[in-house]
Structures are given as structure tokens and as C-alpha cells.
Amino acid sequence: MCSEAPEEVLHLEHIGVTFHRNDAGELDLRAFGGASMKRTAYVADITGQAILHVLYEQLMAHAEQVERYEEWFVTRLLTDEQGHCCGAIARDLRDGRMEIFAAKNVILACGGAGQAYHPTTNGLIVTGDGIALAYRLGAPLIDMEMVQYHPTTLVENGLLITEGARGEGAVLLNAKGERFMERYAPNKLELASRDVVSRAEQTEILEGRGVGPEGAGIYLDITPVPRRRILEALREIVNIGRDFAGVDITREPIMIRPGQHYIMGGVKTDVHGATPIPGLYAAGEVACVSVHGGNRLGANSLLDTLIFGRRAGAHAAQRAAQMALPKVPRSALLEEEAAIREIIARPSGGRRVSEIKLELGETMNEHVAVYRTEEGLQKALATIKRLREEAQGAHIDDRGSVFNQDVLGVLELSFMLDCAEAIVTGAIERKESRGAHFRTDFPERNDEEWLKHIALTAGEDGPQVGYADVTITQWQPEVRSY
Amino acid sequence: MADFTLRVRRYDPESGEAPYWEERTVSLEEHRSVLEGILQIKARSDGSLGIRCSCRAAICGSCGVRINGEPGLACKTHIGAAQRHSQAIGKGGVIEVEPLGNMPVIKDLIVDMDAVHWKKIQRVTPYLIGRQPVPEREYIVPRESMLDITQTMACIQCGACVSDCLSMEADPGFIGPAALAKAYRFVGDPRDDRRHERLLDLSEDPQGIFDCTHCFKCVQACPKEVNPMGQIMRLRRIASSDEQIVDANNGVRHEAALSTLIRDYGLLHEAELLPRSYGGNSWFGKFHPAAARELLSSLPAIVKAVLRRKVSPRQALLGHKLPPEDLKAVKAIYEHVEGRRSPHRSERYELNLFIVGEDEDGNESAPAGAADKEQSA
Ligand code: SF4
Ligand code: SF4
Ligand code: FES
Numbered sequence: 069m070c071s072e073a074p075e076e077v078l079h080l081e082h083i084g085v086t087f088h089r090n091d092a093g094e095l096d097l098r099a100f101g102g103a104s105m106k107r108t109a110y111v112a113d114i115t116g117q118a119i120l121h122v123l124y125e126q127l128m129a130h131a132e133q134v135e136r137y138e139e140w141f142v143t144r145l146l147t148d149e150q151g152h153c154c155g156a157i158a159r160d161l162r163d164g165r166m167e168i169f170a171a172k173n174v175i176l177a178c179g180g181a182g183q184a185y186h187p188t189t190n191g192l193i194v195t196g197d198g199i200a201l202a203y204r205l206g207a208p209l210i211d212m213e214m215v216q217y218h219p220t221t222l223v224e225n226g227l228l229i230t231e232g233a234r235g236e237g238a239v240l241l242n243a244k245g246e247r248f249m250e251r252y253a254p255n256k257l258e259l260a261s262r263d264v265v266s267r268a269e270q271t272e273i274l275e276g277r278g279v280g281p282e283g284a285g286i287y288l289d290i291t292p293v294p295r296r297r298i299l300e301a302l303r304e305i306v307n308i309g310r311d312f313a314g315v316d317i318t319r320e321p322i323m324i325r326p327g328q329h330y331i332m333g334g335v336k337t338d339v340h341g342a343t344p345i346p347g348l349y350a351a352g353e354v355a356c357v358s359v360h361g362g363n364r365l366g367a368n369s370l371l372d373t374l375i376f377g378r379r380a381g382a383h384a385a386q387r388a389a390q391m392a393l394p395k396v397p398r399s400a401l402l403e404e405e406a407a408i409r410e411i412i413a414r415p416s417g418g419r420r421v422s423e424i425k426l427e428l429g430e431t432m433n434e435h436v437a438v439y440r441t442e443e444g445l446q447k448a449l450a451t452i453k454r455l456r457e458e459a460q461g462a463h464i465d466d467r468g469s470v471f472n473q474d475v476l477g478v479l480e481l482s483f484m485l486d487c488a489e490a491i492v493t494g495a496i497e498r499k500e501s502r503g504a505h506f507r508t509d510f511p512e513r514n515d516e517e518w519l520k521h522i523a524l525t526a527g528e529d530g531p532q533v534g535y536a537d538v539t540i541t542q543w544q545p546e547v548r549s550y
Numbered sequence: 551m552a553d554f555t556l557r558v559r560r561y562d563p564e565s566g567e568a569p570y571w572e573e574r575t576v577s578l579e580e581h582r583s584v585l586e587g588i589l590q591i592k593a594r595s596d597g598s599l600g601i602r603c604s605c606r607a608a609i610c611g612s613c614g615v616r617i618n619g620e621p622g623l624a625c626k627t628h629i630g631a632a633q634r635h636s637q638a639i640g641k642g643g644v645i646e647v648e649p650l651g652n653m654p655v656i657k658d659l660i661v662d663m664d665a666v667h668w669k670k671i672q673r674v675t676p677y678l679i680g681r682q683p684v685p686e687r688e689y690i691v692p693r694e695s696m697l698d699i700t701q702t703m704a705c706i707q708c709g710a711c712v713s714d715c716l717s718m719e720a721d722p723g724f725i726g727p728a729a730l731a732k733a734y735r736f737v738g739d740p741r742d743d744r745r746h747e748r749l750l751d752l753s754e755d756p757q758g759i760f761d762c763t764h765c766f767k768c769v770q771a772c773p774k775e776v777n778p779m780g781q782i783m784r785l786r787r788i789a790s791s792d793e794q795i796v797d798a799n800n801g802v803r804h805e806a807a808l809s810t811l812i813r814d815y816g817l818l819h820e821a822e823l824l825p826r827s828y829g830g831n832s833w834f835g836k837f838h839p840a841a842a843r844e845l846l847s848s849l850p851a852i853v854k855a856v857l858r859r860k861v862s863p864r865q866a867l868l869g870h871k872l873p874p875e876d877l878k879a880v881k882a883i884y885e886h887v888e889g890r891r892s893p894h895r896s897e898r899y900e901l902n903l904f905i906v907g908e909d910e911d912g913n914e915s916a917p918a919g920a921a922d923k924e925q926s927a
Contacts, residue, residue: 081688084678086696086703086739093690111700117609118703122678129677138664162656191604224581227607300697303704308607311626314581422593466598468564471657474597 069359069368069375076374077109084122086111088301098301099235100366101219102261102550108367113230113304116370140167142197143404143479145174145205145348146396153205153347154394157404161476164469166408168401172391173347173384176202176335177377180353181487183480185328186429187226189218195480196487198354202335203486207343208523210536211333212487213494213505214362217438219265221327223285224313229305229324231366234258236301238290240269241321242277253550260550263363263504266326270438273325285323326438330369332360332504333494336523336536341380349384351377358521358539362503411464411478418461421477428455428481428488436492440507445496452489459485486526493531494522515545553577554629556587558599559648561655569655573644580630584647585613587629588659600658608773611706614713615659616648621713621771650713652722666722667709670729674752678736681743689741702735705776711768723757727768727778730759734781737788749789753797759785760801816872816880 081087081095087109090096097106111118127134140158143166148154155171178198182190203209219240220229234240240258242248252268253260260268269286272278279285290298290305295318298306302317309317334356341349341357352373359372431451435444459481466474500514501507519538524531553575561569574595576587585603592599601624602612608626615624618636624647632645653661681689711727718724725733733752736742752758759782768778789795790802807826811819872880 078688082680082684084680084739084741086699087688088700089691089693089696091693093692095688096693111696111703114700114704117706118700121703121705121707125677128672131672191610192606193604225606304609311608311628420593421597465596468562468598470563471600471660472598473592473600477597 069357069371072375073371076371076378080119080122080374081109083126085118088112098232099259101231101234101259101265102256102365103259108235110232110301112300113232113302115367119370119374141476141479142201143408144400145201146400147205147345148394148396151206151345152394153345155396157401159408161471164408164472166401166405168396168398170393170396171347172388172393173349175341175377175380175384176348176350176354177352177373178354180331180334181484181491182328182331183425184428184484184488184491185215185432186426187221187433188328188429189221189226189228190329196483197480198350199334199490200483200486202343202345202348202350202354203490203524203526205345205348206525207345207348208336208525208534208536209333209490209531210336210356210521210523211358211362211494212331212490212524213498213522214332214360214503215328215436215491216262216330216332216364216504217266217270217326218329219262219269219326220288220324221329222308222313223280223323223325226327227308227312228327228329229288229308229322230302231262233288233290233293233302233305235366236290236297237293238288239292240265241279241287241289242272243279243283244277246277248272248277256550261363261365261548262329263506264548264550266438266504267506269326278325280323285325287321288324289321290317291319291321328433328437330364331491332356332362332364333491336521337376337380339376339379340383341376342383347387349380351380362505408475411475412467412472414461414464416463418463419458421459421462421464421474421481424455424458424462425477425481425484428452428484432488432491436488436495438506440495440505441509442496442507445492449489449492449496452485452492456485456489490524490531493524493533497522497533513547519545551577552580552630554587554633555644556584556591557644557646558588558591558659559646560599560658561649562598563657571646576629578629580633581628583625584615584617584627584629584632584645585624587645588624588647600656600660602660609706611708614650614708614710616646616650616713618646621650621710623708623710623773626773650709652712652715652718653709661709663709667707667712667728670712670726671707671732673725674729674733675736675744675748676729676732678739678742679744680741691740695738695740699735699738702731702738702776702781704774705731705735705772706774708773710771710773711776711778714767714771716765716767717761717763721757721761724761725752725755725758727762727772727782730762730785731776731778731781734785737785745788746793746795749785749793750795752785753789753795753801754799756799758799759789760797760799760804813881813884816877 088096088111095109098108098110099106100108127136139161141161142156142158144157145153146155153174155169156174157166157168159166176198179194180190181196181199182188182194183192184196199209218228221227222229239247240249249257249268253264258265272286273284276283279287298318306317309315309322313322315322331353334354335343335350337343337350337355337357339357341351341355343350353369355376357376360368431448435448462478464474464478466472495505498505498518499507499510500518501511502513502518521536521538523534523536525534555573555575557571557573559569560572574591576590578586578590585606588599588601603625604610604612606625608623613624614621617627617632618639618641633643636645637643647659649655649659649661653663653666656662705728707728709728712718715727718726733748737745737748762779762782764779766779772778786805796802807823811822
């Protein structure tokens with residue numbers, strides 16, 4: 069990933085991303101957490117947005133060659149007799165029509181499962197669809213217990229404040245006005261890796277040095293950064309501060325806390341983005357190539373997505389060139405249509421989808437967060453099992469076919485429950501602390517027994533636990549200290 | 551917690567019924583968003599209420615709606631502020647939420663963005679056509695140029711500006727604010743190879759850059775301070791002063807005539823405007839045959855305007871009068887602005903938020919807040 073990164077950034081630059089320049093007109097670089105030097109190209113504080121829009125521009129540039137199915141929702145992936153992935157079934161949200169797509173390859177590029185948590189920085193559509201779809205098809209999930217809590221999310225509503233703020237020089241303060249990172253990571257301070265900073269904040273909060281009404285926050289003070297620089301390079305968080313917290317971040321600190329942000333785990337893939345199921349690829353947060361280990365560094369997920377997205381595409385194209393279009397079992401379409409009809413026709417009176425979802429999210433955030441214990445994890449698992457039952461008959465209001473977001477909610481909920489169950493199962497299994505996974509009952513890292521991935525496959529009653537080796541290349545595992 | 555009443559425009563295409571209004575009460579803290587109010591309705595009482603949304607942070611651009619008649623993002627509008635706004639405009643504190651305008655409604659608050667917004671974006675060749683040869687490393691370009699187009703890169707394609715664009719309402723074929731802002735993103739990009747062709751195309755298209763009536767609606771609506779109208783003005787300036795494009799629609803000449811008239815008279819001088827736009831930008835313009843033709847063809851409109859007392863014949867012919875000191879002030883503005891112009895385009899005085907982040911005197915420009923309307927305050 070790293071060796072291909074410069075080339076990828078240059079490619080993006082050439083197709084139009086407006087990366088900021090230094091005075092010589094070359095790409096400017098910014099510091100991010102856990103890195104020993106400035107190494108991140110950026111566009112103000114909307115790098116991801118800029119890249120996304122430029123890639124979409126490229127889709128428009130190739131509109132003749134690439135057919136887009138926007139606002140379609142995949143409900144199921146398909147395999148043929150040999151167990152190769154051969155297509156997908158999807159629903160057109162606009163009119164409820166279902167269609168079966170035959171495909172030589174399927175590439176999942178649909179993000180993580182943040183909505184299984186509440187609060188989360190992730191959008192409402194990030195519901196673990198891809199992870200669950202692949203899992204149901206028999207693909208193994210790995211590292212699901214590795215869930216990243218970002219150190220700076222708004223206390224108010226969980227929205228993200230970019231790490232770029234600390235990269236530009238913002239500091240963290242507790243209720244006593246101490247720059248407490250001096251105690252936890254004397255060398256890297258606020259720019260230690262995310263798990264370290266999040267744990268430090270959480271410890272400050274738990275020990276009563278938090279700020280705000282319930283002492284549940286930490287101050288992020290951006291005022292050390294020159295105002296002009298803030299307005300030029302951190303404009304988005306100026307807006308977020310103003311619109312969502314009523315704070316002018318150029319003049320006063322803003323209240324933040326650790327919040328769910330990213331899942332390192334996902335569908336197991338190799339360096340070509342290929343899952344163990346031939347024809348099924350995954351790239352980005354939905355996948356786990358394991359480049360992030362137990363804790364992702366800032367800005368690396370964009371890179372992961374870009375590099376392995378490209379590689380998956382290239383590999384899949386090569387594979388496609390050597391085969392004929394597979395036949396898809398049309399009976400599967402009828403089954404899926406029937407399943408949707410059943411949801412629409414189900415009797416009223418069950419628990420509301422929104423309630424089940426909220427309970428799931430709050431449970432995950434309470435027990436499967438920065439600090440974890442056996443007891444809490446078991447509680448979470450029991451709750452998930454109960455919610456799964458309740459989800460079976462969850463209530464819906466909308467019985468129509470056009471943009472039926474109730475049906476969507478039911479499908480998404482079942483995806484999230486699959487993901488949550490996998491996360492908790494992995495977390496119970498891993499009896500040590502590593503990366504973002506910290507067990508207060510097993511606070512040490514234990515390389516002897518646990519230098520391995522936990523791999524989960526779908527079984528009759530829940531995830532079956534297996535293991536996978538860790539690929540160690542140039543760098544031997546060492547104790548991390550900042 | 552306080553109670554808020556939302557009055558939501560509902561439409562179910564499958565029911566065969568016309569759109570209707572529906573009132574619901576939600577309880578939220580007042581600094582929560584209108585989107586949270588809508589999500590509360592969906593969660594607690596009616597899951598069939600349709601709205602696109604995802605990020606809740608004014609980043610994904612999916613939750614564009616009209617609130618109390620003004621287009622914006624549901625997730626960026628505080629519900630308390632929306633209630634006060636409703637009171638202020640005499641709607642008694644009931645917050646009206648309806649789908650964006652200028653686009654067909656699919657269901658409830660969901661509009662067909664493909665049919666209008668994305669079609670127009672596709673119209674402006676919305677991708678970089680890089681200068682050749684493509685360098686081995688990055689294109690070396692001025693630091694400011696990238697900051698400059700970052701303002702239009704900040705567009706989240708929400709369609710709020712499209713919703714209430716006056717020109718588009720009158721002429722659905724108008725390329726419109728969002729797509730033209732997107733066009734500036736390439737015209738302003740020193741890496742792009744087609745600046746001239748792009749400008750020529752947008753100038754010659756009768757529904758292009760000269761079809762905007764400067765109504766400011768898009769500036770007001772935009773939740774990301776993209777300032778679409780400002781970008782359109784910049785496209786015009788670059789087209790005319792830098793690329794010397796004189797379009798067949800007379801847009802450039804019209805603008806030059808308008809500007810000169812205001813400098814000289816302080817106010818619009820209708821009788822001079824038309825002939826100058828077509829015949830040349832001086833008092834002699836009206837003797838040009840093209841001006842005579844245009845005048846003749848506009849006669850019915852002129853007569854109507856006079857009959858409806860929009861202009862009096864005397865005023866129209868002699869121009870409006872402005873007290874001398876006011877006229878002096880107008881001239882001073884011109885001198886100030888033009889004085890800052892330098893022969894180098896890049897040094898032209900441009901108001902760009904990413905570059906002119908602060909007031910010149912270095913204090914108290916509320917960060918980007920100036921353009922915000924009351925609702926999102
Ligand atoms: S200023 Fe121009 S582009 Fe903007 S809304 Fe008005 S007419 Fe449309
Ligand atoms: S210019 Fe502003 S209002 Fe228009 S689509 Fe872009 S972000 Fe939305
Ligand atoms: S929900 Fe994304 S912009 Fe409002």
C-alpha cells in the first residue's frame with residue numbers, strides 16, 4: 069500500500085483533485101497522528117470529499133462506458149454450483165422493482181458498519197451491508213473486534229472533528245486545563261495514534277477530569293493555530309463548530325470525546341482485494357486486507373480504499389477476460405421478492421425498527437467501546453440475540469413500493485445485527501489487549517497466544533470462530549510507545 | 551426539550567392523490583436540527599415519510615429541502631431558529647418543510663435530482679481535461695489557485711441553489727448555479743487545457759453564463775458558501791476581459807454597457823442600455839443598425855413598460871437623476887475596484903473565502919458566517 073501510495077496520489081492529482089500546494093507550487097503535506105513526519109496530502113479539511121467528487125467526475129467522464137445503477141440496494145449475493153460468486157440481487161429504491169444481475173465478478177465497496185453504534189461519526193447509510201452480505205455467502209470476516217474510536221468527536225452529537233486539527237497544532241485539555249497527553253505520550257502528545265489518545269481521554273473522563281455538564285467531554289483547543297490558517301485549512305470544522313456546537317473554534321475550545329469512527333476488520337481479502345470466494349472482491353472499509361492491524365492511522369483508510377479499490381478492479385478485470393458470463397439462478401430472485409413482500413405484508417404491532425436500532429447502538433457503545441470486559445461483552449451478546457428475535461417481527465408503516473425506507477430499515481437492521489454479533493464474538497474471543505481492542509480484564513498484549521487474526525464464518529447459530537496467521541513482512545512487532 | 555410543530559409536504563405517487571400538508575409535533579432541544587425533527591417523526595410515528603439523508607453534518611448533500619420557503623439543508627438548520635423564522639414571517643412558529651423546487655418530486659421530500667441537477671452538471675463537461683504533457687510528478691501551480699477553486703470544490707451537490715434559481719424557473723433550460731459553479735472549478739484550474747473552449751461554450755450558449763439575473767437566491771441558499779452567482783460573475787469576467795470572448799448573445803456588451811452607464815449616471819439609464827448593448831458602448835451606440843433592429847423588436851415591451859408605469863417616458867429618455875455627492879460616491883467605488891485591478895489576472899481583486907479568510911484589517915469577520923441566513927445562525 070505504501071509503495072504504491074505516491075503514484076496513487078499523483079494519479080488523483082492528474083485527474084483533478086485540488087490538493088493544496090506549498091509556496092513552490094508542489095503538493096503540500098500535513099501531519100497526522102502516529103506518523104513521525106508530515107506525509108499526508110490534503111485539500112483543506114475536505115480531502116475525502118474532494119477525492120470522492122473527482123472520482124465521480126471521472127464516472128461522468130466515462131458515462132458512455134460505465135452504466136450506473138444509483139439508488140439500488142443489494143439484498144443478496146449469489147453463488148453458482150462451484151461456489152463462485154456470480155452476481156447479486158438488488159432492489160430499485162425508486163420503484164421497488166427487483167432485478168437479478170449476472171456478473172463474472174462482484175466488488176464490494178460499501179463501507180463499514182458504524183451505524184451498529186450510537187453515537188457514531190458514520191453516516192446513516194453505513195449499516196454493514198457489504199460485510200453482512202459477504203458473511204452470509206460464506207466469506208470469513210477477520211479482525212472484527214478491532215473498532216476504532218476517534219479521539220475527537222463532538223460531545224453534542226458525535227460528529228467528527230478531523231485529526232487535521234491536531235495535525236495543525238490543536239491541543240487537548242482536561243477540566244484542570246492540563247495538557248494531559250504529556251502524561252500518556254510524552255513524545256507524540258496529541259499526535260499519538262488514535263487508540264492511545266482515545267484511551268487517554270476516556271481515562272481522564274472516568275477519573276473525573278472531564279469537562280462539560282456531566283464531565284463526559286474533553287476540550288480540543290484549536291486557538292494555538294493562527295486564525296488565518298484555520299480559515300484556510302480547517303474551514304469545515306469552523307462550520308461544524310458553529311453550526312452543530314455553537315462554538316467559534318478560532319476563539320474558544322470545543323468539547324469532544326472519543327466516538328466510534330471506523331472498523332479495522334471486515335471481509336478477509338488478499339492484496340488483490342479478492343476474498344476466499346472466487347469472484348467476490350472487497351475494497352475499503354468493508355474489507356480487511358489487514359493493512360491497519362489493530363489500529364488504523366489517520367488518512368490511511370482513504371489510501372487503503374484507493375489502492376485496493378484499484379487493485380481489486382484490475383484483478384477482477386483480468387479474471388473476467390478469461391470467462392463467460394455465468395448463469396444466475398432465477399429462483400433466487402423469486403425468493404428475494406417473496407421475502408420483501410413478506411416484510412411489507414407483516415402485521416403491525418412489533419417493536420419499531422428505530423427502537424431496536426437505538427438499543428443496539430447504545431449497547432455497543434456501552435460495552436464494546438474503548439474499554440471492554442468479559443461481563444460487558446457477554447451482556448452485549450445476550451442483548452444482540454434478543455434484538456435479533458425482535459427484529460423478525462419489527463413494525464413498519466410504509467406499505468408502498470416507491471422509496472420505501474421502512475423496508476430498507478428492516479434490511480439494514482439485520483445487516484447491522486450480523487456485524488454487531490461478529491464484533492462482540494471477536495471481542496469475547498480475544499483475551500488480551502491489542503490496538504483498539506482493550507480488555508480491562510486482560511490489559512497486556514500477549515504475542516505468544518494472540519499474534520493471530522480471529523476469523524469468523526457464519527454458522528447455524530452465530531459466528532464460528534477460527535484463526536488466521538498474521539503476515540509479518542519487513543517490520544517485526546514491537547512494543548508501541550509514543 | 552421543547553415542542554416544535556413541523557408542517558410537512560407529503561406526496562405519495564402511488565396513492566393517486568395530490569400532495570398535501572401534514573402537521574406533527576416533535577420534542578427536541580432547540581439547537582437540534584430540522585432533520586432530527588423529521589427523523590423523530592419517522593422513528594416514532596410514521597416511517598413512511600420519505601427524505602434522503604445520511605451524514606447529519608452538511609457533508610453528503612442529500613438532505614436538501616425547503617424550510618419555511620427557503621432552500622437549505624435540513625441537517626444544518628436549527629429547529630429553534632426555524633421556529634423563530636416561522637414566527638417572524640407570520641406563520642406562527644409552525645415550521646414548514648417541503649421538497650426542493652425546480653425539480654420533480656418523487657415522494658414526500660425526495661426530488662428527482664437526476665432529471666435536473668445532474669443533467670446540468672453533465673452539461674458543463676464536469677471533469678478535468680489535463681494540460682499536455684501530463685507531468686511525471688504533480689502539476690506545479692500557484693498555491694492560491696488551488697485554494698481558490700477549493701471554494702467550488704466545497705460544493706456538496708445538494709441542489710439547494712437550483713431549487714429557487716429565478717432564471718431556471720423562467721427558463722428550465724438555464725444551466726443554473728450549481729453546474730456553473732462546477733464549471734468555474736475547471737476554468738479556474740490552471741491544470742485544465744480547455745479554459746477558452748469552456749468559456750466560449752458557456753458564453754455562446756443562450757442558456758449559459760449570461761442567462762443569470764443576479765437574483766442572489768443561490769448565494770443565500772448555498773449551505774457551503776460556494777457562492778454560485780459569484781462564480782458565474784467570475785466566469786463572465788474571465789470570458790470577456792481575459793479571453794476576449796464577445797458572445798453572440800450580447801451578454802458581454804450588455805454587461806459593459808450597464809457598468810459604464812452606472813458609473814456615468816449612478817443609476818440605470820434604460821434608454822441608453824439597449825442601444826449600447828447592441829450598438830457599442832457609447833452615446834453613439836444607438837445609431838448603429840444592430841441597435842435600431844433590437845430597439846424596434848423591443849418596442850412592444852417598451853410600450854408595455856411605459857403603459858404600466860414601470861418607467862415614465864421622460865425618465866426613460868433622459869435617465870434618472872442622482873444627487874451629485876451620491877454620484878461621486880458611486881464613482882469612488884468604481885475607482886476603488888478598478889484601481890485594484892492589475893494586468894495579471896491572478897492578482898485581480900477576488901472575494902474568495904479560502905483566500906480572503908479575514909477582513910483586511912484583520913479582525914471580526916465572523917468566520918464565514920456573514921453569508922448565512924437567519925435560519926442556520
Ligand atoms: S443569481 Fe443567477 S444563478 Fe443564482 S439563483 Fe439567481 S438567477 Fe440563478
Ligand atoms: S453550490 Fe451550494 S447550494 Fe448549490 S449544490 Fe453546491 S453546495 Fe448545494
Ligand atoms: S444529511 Fe448529509 S447534508 Fe444533511
